[in-house]
Amino acid sequence: MRIYAIFVYLFLYIPIGIIALFSFNAGRHASQLQGLSTQWYGKALSNPFVMDALETSLIVAFVSAICASVFGTMAAVALQGIRGPIRVVFDLLIYVAVMIPGIVIGIATLIGLVTLFDQLNPLVASLWPTDAPPKFSMGYGSLIAAHTLFTMSLVIIIIRARLAGMDRALTEASSDLYATPLGTFRQVTLPLILPAILAGFLLSFTFSFDDFIIAFFVAGSETTLPIYVFSSIRRGVTPEINAIGTMVLAVSLVLLITAQLLLRNGKSRT
Amino acid sequence: MTKNNDTISKRKFMEELYRYKRGSVTRRHFLGVTGLGTATAVLAGAMPALRPRRAFAQGDIGDRVVLATWPNYHDPANFDAFTEATGAHVQVNVFGSNEEMLAKLQAGGSGWDVFVPTNYTITTYVGEDLIEALDSSLMPNYDPAAYDPRFSDAGSVDGTLYAVPKNWGTTGYAVNTNHLDGREMTTWKDFWDITMDAYSGRTMVHDYQLTTIGNALKYFGYSFNSVDPNELAEAEKLLLDAKPHLFAISSDYQPPMLNGDAWLTMCWTGDGKQLNTDMPEIAYVLGKEGGEIWSDYYAVPKGAPHRDAAYALINFLLAPEVNAKEVLAHGYPSADANTNALLPEELLNDPILYPAQELLDALEFGAAATLTDPNRAELLARFKSA
Amino acid sequence: MTQRGRNLVLLAPAGAWFLVMLVVPLTVVLIFSFGERGAAGGYVPAFTLDQYANLPARWTAFKNTLILAPVGTLAALLIAYPLAYFLAVRADPKWKTLLLVLVIVPFWTSILIRSYAWIFILGGRGIPALLDWIGIGGVRLINTPFSVLVGIAYGYLPLMVFPIFVNLDRLDKRLLEASSDLGAPPWRTFLQVTLPMSLPGVATGCLLVFILLMGEFLIPALLGGGKVFFVGNALVDLFLQSRNWAFGSAVAATLVAIMLVTVTAYMRLIRRLGAQREDVSLM
Numbered sequence: 001m002r003i004y005a006i007f008v009y010l011f012l013y014i015p016i017g018i019i020a021l022f023s024f025n026a027g028r029h030a031s032q033l034q035g036l037s038t039q040w041y042g043k044a045l046s047n048p049f050v051m052d053a054l055e056t057s058l059i060v061a062f063v064s065a066i067c068a069s070v071f072g073t074m075a076a077v078a079l080q081g082i083r084g085p086i087r088v089v090f091d092l093l094i095y096v097a098v099m100i101p102g103i104v105i106g107i108a109t110l111i112g113l114v115t116l117f118d119q120l121n122p123l124v125a126s127l128w129p130t131d132a133p134p135k136f137s138m139g140y141g142s143l144i145a146a147h148t149l150f151t152m153s154l155v156i157i158i159i160r161a162r163l164a165g166m167d168r169a170l171t172e173a174s175s176d177l178y179a180t181p182l183g184t185f186r187q188v189t190l191p192l193i194l195p196a197i198l199a200g201f202l203l204s205f206t207f208s209f210d211d212f213i214i215a216f217f218v219a220g221s222e223t224t225l226p227i228y229v230f231s232s233i234r235r236g237v238t239p240e241i242n243a244i245g246t247m248v249l250a251v252s253l254v255l256l257i258t259a260q261l262l263l264r265n266g267k268s269r270t
Numbered sequence: 271m272t273k274n275n276d277t278i279s280k281r282k283f284m285e286e287l288y289r290y291k292r293g294s295v296t297r298r299h300f301l302g303v304t305g306l307g308t309a310t311a312v313l314a315g316a317m318p319a320l321r322p323r324r325a326f327a328q329g330d331i332g333d334r335v336v337l338a339t340w341p342n343y344h345d346p347a348n349f350d351a352f353t354e355a356t357g358a359h360v361q362v363n364v365f366g367s368n369e370e371m372l373a374k375l376q377a378g379g380s381g382w383d384v385f386v387p388t389n390y391t392i393t394t395y396v397g398e399d400l401i402e403a404l405d406s407s408l409m410p411n412y413d414p415a416a417y418d419p420r421f422s423d424a425g426s427v428d429g430t431l432y433a434v435p436k437n438w439g440t441t442g443y444a445v446n447t448n449h450l451d452g453r454e455m456t457t458w459k460d461f462w463d464i465t466m467d468a469y470s471g472r473t474m475v476h477d478y479q480l481t482t483i484g485n486a487l488k489y490f491g492y493s494f495n496s497v498d499p500n501e502l503a504e505a506e507k508l509l510l511d512a513k514p515h516l517f518a519i520s521s522d523y524q525p526p527m528l529n530g531d532a533w534l535t536m537c538w539t540g541d542g543k544q545l546n547t548d549m550p551e552i553a554y555v556l557g558k559e560g561g562e563i564w565s566d567y568y569a570v571p572k573g574a575p576h577r578d579a580a581y582a583l584i585n586f587l588l589a590p591e592v593n594a595k596e597v598l599a600h601g602y603p604s605a606d607a608n609t610n611a612l613l614p615e616e617l618l619n620d621p622i623l624y625p626a627q628e629l630l631d632a633l634e635f636g637a638a639a640t641l642t643d644p645n646r647a648e649l650l651a652r653f654k655s656a
Numbered sequence: 657m658t659q660r661g662r663n664l665v666l667l668a669p670a671g672a673w674f675l676v677m678l679v680v681p682l683t684v685v686l687i688f689s690f691g692e693r694g695a696a697g698g699y700v701p702a703f704t705l706d707q708y709a710n711l712p713a714r715w716t717a718f719k720n721t722l723i724l725a726p727v728g729t730l731a732a733l734l735i736a737y738p739l740a741y742f743l744a745v746r747a748d749p750k751w752k753t754l755l756l757v758l759v760i761v762p763f764w765t766s767i768l769i770r771s772y773a774w775i776f777i778l779g780g781r782g783i784p785a786l787l788d789w790i791g792i793g794g795v796r797l798i799n800t801p802f803s804v805l806v807g808i809a810y811g812y813l814p815l816m817v818f819p820i821f822v823n824l825d826r827l828d829k830r831l832l833e834a835s836s837d838l839g840a841p842p843w844r845t846f847l848q849v850t851l852p853m854s855l856p857g858v859a860t861g862c863l864l865v866f867i868l869l870m871g872e873f874l875i876p877a878l879l880g881g882g883k884v885f886f887v888g889n890a891l892v893d894l895f896l897q898s899r900n901w902a903f904g905s906a907v908a909a910t911l912v913a914i915m916l917v918t919v920t921a922y923m924r925l926i927r928r929l930g931a932q933r934e935d936v937s938l939m
Contacts, residue, residue, distance in 0.1 A: 005742045005755075008735060012762050012813065015773035019765065048334060049361045071669040078666035081659060090667070093674045096682075099919050101871020103888045104685075104908045107895055111688060111699075111905070112681030114378060138379045149677040152670060181662065210766060213873060213888075217895070221381025221575065223361075229768045233878075234341070234364045234522060245769040252764045256757065369897045376698055376899060398696055471796060477882055479898075518799050518881030531780040531798060642696045647898035648713070654893060655717040655885045 016249070023242035040243040050244060053228035057209055060140065060224060064147040065204035069197055071148075072155025077189065079156070080163055097153040106217030109146045113138060113218070138220030146218045147211060151204035155197070162196035163189075331358050335579035338363045338371060338385040340566070341522050342541055343437075345599030352586050358579045366521030367478035368641060375400045375571055382571050383580035386436055389424035389565045390480075390636035396427045402570040404431045408581040411588040413608060421565035421605035424635075433567030434584065437602035439539030440625060440633060441481050441562040444523075446533040448551045458488040458557035462512055465534065470515040474523045474535035479650035480636050481536055481562060482509070482519075488559045495637040502649055509653045519654055527552060543601025543622045554622045560632035565605065682912070688905035697899025707906035714907055717890040720876075722914075724801065724886070725869035728808035729862050735809055736816035736861065741850070743817070744824035745832070756821065763814045771807055771878040778803045778879070799881030807875040812868065816861040823857025824850070859926045863919070870915055887911050 023041070027034030044050050079090060100108075117136040125133040166189075174184040212226035219227060225244070232241050335358050349360040363382070365371050368391045374380045376398065387395060395401035406412055412434050414422065425433035445455050449469065455461070465473040475482045484494035486505040496502065517532045526532035527545055537545070542554030568584045570577065586592055594612035597604050603623045604610060610618060617623065640646055692702040743755055762770065776782055778797040787795045797803050827850065835845040873888030882889075887907065894904035 001738070001742050001746055004738055005747075008739045008813075009758065011735075011810065012759065015770050015777065015810070016762050016765065018773045018776060019769055048359050071673065074666040075670035078663040081663050082667070086664075086667070090671070090674075093678060096916075097674065097678055099867055099915055100912055101867065101888070101915065103871040103873055103891055104912055105681075107891060107904065107908055108681035108685045109677065110377065110895070111901055112684040115684050116680065145673070145677050149673060152673060156670070181659070206764075210763070212766070212768060213871070220379035223381070226766050226768060229766050231363045233768060233772055234366075241769060241772075245765040249761065249765050253761065367897060369899065373697065373896045373899045376696075377895075394696055477897075513883070516881075516883060518883060520882050526779070529780045531796075644693055644898075644900070647697075647900065648903075651890070651893050651898050651900075652713050654882060655714050655890045 019242050020246045020249075022239050023246045025239040025242075028238055040239040041247070044240045044243045044247070047240070049223065049228060050225075050240075053223045053225045056140075056222050057225040060143045060147065060215075061205045061208035064144045064151060064208045065201050067144065067148045068151035068155050068204040069201040072152040072200060073159055073193070073197055075152075076156045076159035076163060076193075077185065079160065094153045094156055097149055098157065102150070102211065102213040103217075105146060105150060106214040109142060109214070110138070110217040113142055138218055139222050142218040142220065143215055143222060143224070146214050147204075147208040150214075151200075151207055154203060154207075155200035158200045158203075159193050159196045162193045166192050331356055331579040331582045332576050333357055334359050334361065335383045335576050335583050336361045336363065336381055337583065338365060338374070338380070338382045340365060340386060340538075342524060342544060343386070343600055343602070345596050347599075348587065348592055348595055351592070352583060355586070356579070356582055358576075358582065360583065364522075366476070367480075369479065369647065372398075372400075372641070380571060381575060383574040383576045384568055384583055385571055386566050387433065387569055388636060389421075389567070390638050391641050392424050392433055392567065392569070393427055393638045394641055395569070396432060400572055401432050402572055402574065402577075404434065404570065405581075406431055406434075409434065409585040409588060411585045411590075413606070416607040418605040418607075424565060425567050425569075433569035434588065435605050436566040436568050436587075437540070437597070437600075438563070438565040438605050439602045439623075440556055440630075441485070441536065441538055441564065442542065442554055442556040443485075444527060444535050444537035444542050444545050444552050444554050446527065446530075446549070446552050449533050455553075455555050456558050458485050458559050458561065461534065461536075461555075461557065462486070462489050462508060465512050466515050469534050471517055472531075472533035473512075473516050474518050474520060474526065474532050475509075475512075475516060476521045476523075476536045477519050477654070478521055479646050480640055482653075483646055483649060484636075484640075485536060485557065485561055486512075488557055488561055491559055494560060494562055494634045495640050497639055497643045497646060499645065502645060506649050506653065509649075510656055513653065513656060538602070539623060540600040540602035543620070546622060547601070556625050556629045556633075558629070558632065560634060563630065563633035563635055565635075685905045685908050688902055689909045691902040691905075693900045693902050697901075699901040699905075702902075707903045708910075710903060711906065711910060714887070714890050717885045717887050718910075718914075720801075720885055721870060721872075721887045724804065724808070724884075725866055725872070728805055728812070728869050729865045731805055731809040732812045732816045732865050733858065733862060736813055737820060737854075737858070740817045740820035740824055740857075741854075744821050744827070745829070745850075759817050760814050767811050767874060768878070770811065771875055774803070774807055774810065774879055778806065798879065799883055801880075801884050803879040804876050804884045807879040808869060808872070811875060812865045815864050815868070819860040819864070820854055820857040823854045827853050856930070863922065866922075867915070867919065870911065 022033065024036045024038060025033055026037040026039070075090070079087060082090075113136075121133075121135055124136075128134070170188050170192075171184055174188045175181070179187065210226065211224075212230060215224045215227055216230070223231075225248075229241055229244065232238070337360055339362060341364050344362065349362070353359050365374075368388050371385055371387065372391065372394065375382075375385075375395070387401075392401070406414075417435055418438075421438040422435040425431060425435060443455075443458075443461050449472075451468075453460075453464070453468075455464070461473075475485075483502070483505055486508045487494060487496050487501060489508055490501070490504055492498070492501045492505070496505075517526065523532060523535040523537065524541060524545060527535055528548060537554060539554070542552075545552040546554055568587070570580045570584075574580050587596065588606075590606065590608040590612055593604055593606060593609040597609065597613060598617070601620075601623060688699050689707055690703050690705070692700050692704060692706070694700045739759070743752060743759075747755055775798060778784075780798075782797075784795045784797060787793070831849055831853075832845055835849050836842070840848070871888050872886050873892055876884045876886045876889055877892075891904055891907055891911075894900050894907060
C-alpha cells in the first residue's frame with residue numbers, strides 16, 4: 001500500500017521536478033540542460049508581460065471569486081426560502097452552468113457578447129452626448145463575468161449542501177426570539193456557513209487563476225498568465241516558463257504553509 | 271569593385287534584378303554588377319542603417335508592443351536591442367496559419383500592434399476592414415525601390431500601402447536523410463509515398479490548410495491553389511490515407527525533428543535552414559511538381575493599441591543592419607537589396623534560401639480565394655478530426 | 657419588505673448573471689447553429705439544418721471524446737482510489753494533512769506547463785530512450801491515445817482523490833474493526849463495508865472528471881499532436897481556424913445536448929443505487 005502511494009507521488013512529482021530542474025537551465029532550450037543558472041528567474045521577473053499577465057490573473061481571480069462568493073451566498077440563502085417555479089428555474093440554471101464544459105462557456109460567451117456588443121455599441125454611440133462614446137469590448141469584464149458564472153454556481157451548490165445539513169430549528173428559534181432576519185443571518189446562519197463560503201472562495205480563486213480554456217476565448221486583448229504560458233509554449237519554450245511555473249508553485253506553497261501555521265496558532269490560543 | 275558598380279542607378283539595378291530573376295544572368299553576376307555581393311563594413315556604413323536611431327529618439331512610444339508572427343521567425347537579440355533603444359518590450363505571439371490570425375482579428379480585440387500576414391491574405395484583410403493603411407513617412411527605413419517587386423507588390427492594394435515586406439520563401443519539406451537508405455527524395459509524390467511506407471509514424475504536416483492541402487494536391491499534379499471540388503476530393507482521400515501514418519499535425523515541427531521523433535516534415539525555407547544548420551543530416555527539398563512560394567509582410571491591424579510603437583518596431587526591423595541579423599538568425603531570404611548587401615556571400619548562394627531556377631519556376635503564390643474558400647477550410651478540419 | 661421580496665432581491669444578482677452570461681449566450685449559440693458561414697468566415701443569418709446535417713463530419717471527434725472521457729475517468733479512478741484509501745485509512749494521522757496537500761500542489765502549476773513536462777517525458781528523449789537503453793527499441797509514446805490518457809489521468813488525479821478521500825475519511829473506523837473482529841478477511845471488509853461506503857465520493861469524483869473531460873482540449877492538443885482529436889479540439893478549430901461560427905455552434909449545441917442526457921442519466925442511476933443501498937441498510 002505504502003509502496004503504491006510512493007509510486008503515485010512519484011508520478012505526480014517527476015514532471016514537477018523536471019519543470020523546476022529546467023528552470024535553472026543556463027541554455028535557451030527547455031529540454032536540454034546546459035549548466036545551471038538563475039538567469040531565467042531574473043528574466044521572468046523583469047519581463048513586463050509576465051508581470052502584467054500575473055496582475056491580470058490575480059485581479060480577475062480575486063474579483064470573480066468575491067463576486068462568486070457574495071452573489072452565490074445570497075442566492076443560496078434565498079433559495080432556502082423559495083418554492084415554486086422560480087426555484088425550479090434556478091435549480092435548472094445552476095445544473096446547466098456546472099455541467100456545461102468550459103469550452104462551450106468560452107465559445108458561447110464569445111459569440112454571445114460579440115453579438116450583444118455589436119447591437120449595443122451603435123445604440124450607445126447614438127445616445128452619447130460627446131464624440132467619444134464608451135465602447136463595449138471583450139476584456140476584464142467578460143473574463144470576470146465568464147469565470148463568475150461557473151464559480152458562482154459552485155458556491156451555491158457548496159453552501160446549499162451546508163445549509164441542508166443545518167438544523168432549521170436554530171433559525172426558527174432565532175426569529176421566535178424576535179431577531180431581525182438580518183440579525184438571524186449574522187448571528188446564526190453566517191457563522192455556520194462561513195467554512196463553506198471560504199471553501200467556495202478558495203475554489204473559485206483557484207479555478208479562475210488556472211483557467212485557460214474560457215479565458216482563451218473571452219479575454220479579448222487581455223493576457224492572463226495561462227494565456228501567456230500557452231503562447232510561449234507555441235513559440236518554443238524557454239526556461240522562462242519553467243521559472244514562472246516554479247515561482248507560482250513556491251509562492252502558493254509558502255502561502256499554504258503560512259495559512260496552516262496561522263490556523264494552528266489561532267486554535268492553540270482559544 | 272569599380273566605381274561604376276558603386277553608383278549603379280536604381281533603374282539599372284532593377285533591370286539587373288529582372289535579368290537575374292528571369293535566369294538570364296547568374297546570381298554571382300547579379301551580385302557583382304549591382305555591388306550587392308560585397309558585404310563589407312564600408313557599404314554598411316554608407317547604407318541608411320544608422321537612420322533608425324533618429325527615428326526612435328523622437329517621442330515616447332510607450333513600454334510595450336505586441337507582435338503576432340510565425341514560429342522561429344526572428345532573432346530574439348534584435349528584440350532585446352529594440353527594448354534597449356526604445357524602452358518598449360516586445361511580446362511575441364506565434365501562429366501556425368493565416369487562418370488563425372484572421373480568426374483572431376475577426377473576433378475583435380486581438381490586442382496586436384504588428385502582425386505578419388502572407389501575401390495572398392492582404393486583400394481579404396482590406397476587404398474586411400481589419401488592416402490599417404500604412405504611413406510610410408513613419409518608416410524611414412522602408413526603401414521601396416530596394417525591394418524585389420515580386421515580393422513587395424502584394425503589400426499595396428489599389429495603390430494604398432497596407433503592408434511592407436518581411437521575408438520571402440518557399441514551402442518544401444525537411445527530411446532526415448539518415449533513414450533514407452539511399453532513396454532519393456525530390457518530389458511531393460516521394461513525400462506522401464514514403465510517409466505511408468518507410469517513414470510511417472515519422473512525418474509531420476502543417477496545421478495549415480494552404481500548404482497541407484496544397485501539397486497533397488501536388489501529388490496529383492494539380493494547382494497548389496485548386497478549389498475544384500473533384501481535385502480537392504482526391505487530395506482529401508490522400509490526406510485521410512496518410513493520416514494514420516503521421517507523427518503529428520502541427521506547424522511547430524522543429525522540436526520533434528531535432529529530438530529524432532519526426533524524420534520528415536513540411537517545412538518553410540528558414541526552418542529548413544535552421545534544421546540543416548543544427549543537424550546537417552536534415553535536408554531541405556522542394557518538390558519538383560511545384561508548391562508554394564510566398565512573401566510575408568509587416569502590417570498594423572485596425573485599432574492597434576500601441577500604434578507608435580508598432581511603427582517604431584517595423585521601422586527598426588526593416589533597418590538593413592537589423593534585417594541582416596534577422597536573416598542570419600532565421601534563414602529566410604529578404605527581398606531587400608540593402609539588407610542582402612550586408613549578408614555573407616555563402617548565405618546568398620545557399621541553395622536552401624535560393625533554390626535553383628527550375629525549381630522556383632514551378633512554384634505558385636497562394637491565391638486569395640484559397641484563404642476564404644469554405645471547402646478548403648472544412649476539408650482540413652475534417653482531416654484533423656478524422 | 658416581505659420575506660419573499662427579500663429573497664427575490666437576494667436572488668437578483670445571480671439571476672441577472674445567469675441571464676446575461678448563460679441564457680443569452682446559449683440562445684445565441686442555438687440561433688447561430690441554424691445559420692450559415694459568412695464568405696470570409698463568421699456567421700450570416702439563415703434558417704437551415706445544414707449545420708446539423710454536417711455533424712457526421714465530426715463523428716470521430718465525438719467518438720474519441722465519448723470513448724476517452726469515460727476511459728480517462730476510469731483510469732483516474734483506478735489510480736486515485738487506492739491512494740485515497742491509503743490517505744484516509746492507512747496513513748499516519750500526523751502526516752495525513754501534508755500528504756493530502758501534496759496531492760493538490762501539482763494542481764497549482766498550470767496544466768499547460770505540466771503537460772509540457774510530459775511531452776518531454778514521453779518524447780523520443782524520455783521514456784523511449786530509456787527503454788531503448790535496456791534493449792526495448794522502437795517504442796513510440798507521444799502523440800498516441802496512450803499519451804493523451806496519461807495526461808488526462810495525471811491532470812485530473814487530484815479532482816478524483818479528494819471526494820473519495822473525504823468520504824473514506826468520514827467512515828467510522830470502528831466499522832472496519834468490527835468487521836475484522838467478526839472474522840471477515842480484509843478483502844471482504846473492503847468489498848462489503850469500505851467500498852459501498854465510499855461510493856458517493858466515487859460518484860462525485862467521476863462526475864467532476866467526466867464533465868471536464870467532455871470539454872477537454874488542451875491535453876489532446878499538447879500530447880496528441882493534433883491527431884487525437886476531441887470535440888473540444890474540433891470546436892477550437894471551427895472558431896479559431898476555419899471561422900465557421902454556424903457549424904461550430906451546431907457542434908457546441910450537440911455537445912451540450914449529449915452532456916445533458918448522459919449526466920442526467922448518470923445522476924438518476926446514482927440516485928437509484930443510493931436509494932437501493934438505503935433500503936438494504938434499513939433492513
